[in-house]
Amino acid sequence: MFLQNKQTGTLVEIRDIEALFDPTKSAVTAQGQAGEEEQDPEPFEKTQLIFPSGEDLPRCWIDANYRQN
Numbered sequence: 650m651f652l653q654n655k656q657t658g659t660l661v662e663i664r665d666i667e668a669l670f671d672p673t674k675s676a677v678t679a680q681g682q683a684g685e686e687e688q689d690p691e692p693f694e695k696t697q698l699i700f701p702s703g704e705d706l707p708r709c710w711i712d713a714n715y716r717q718n
């Protein structure tokens with residue numbers, strides 16, 4: 650799955666999908682897709698990632714207390 654880094658606009662390939670869906674984890678392992686060479690995996694804060702369409706990630710992926718007001 651590809652997401653976009655809010656700060657740089659670079660696409661990142663998510664390597665740990667389970668961590669992306671887990672609201673108790675604040676970061677996810679991904680590889681940046683800048684340039685021709687594949688980048689080393691590194692942690693990205695989920696709050697800094699968006700869908701390539703510009704939409705934010707669902708709250709239930711980021712906030713463990715999303716059901717509470």
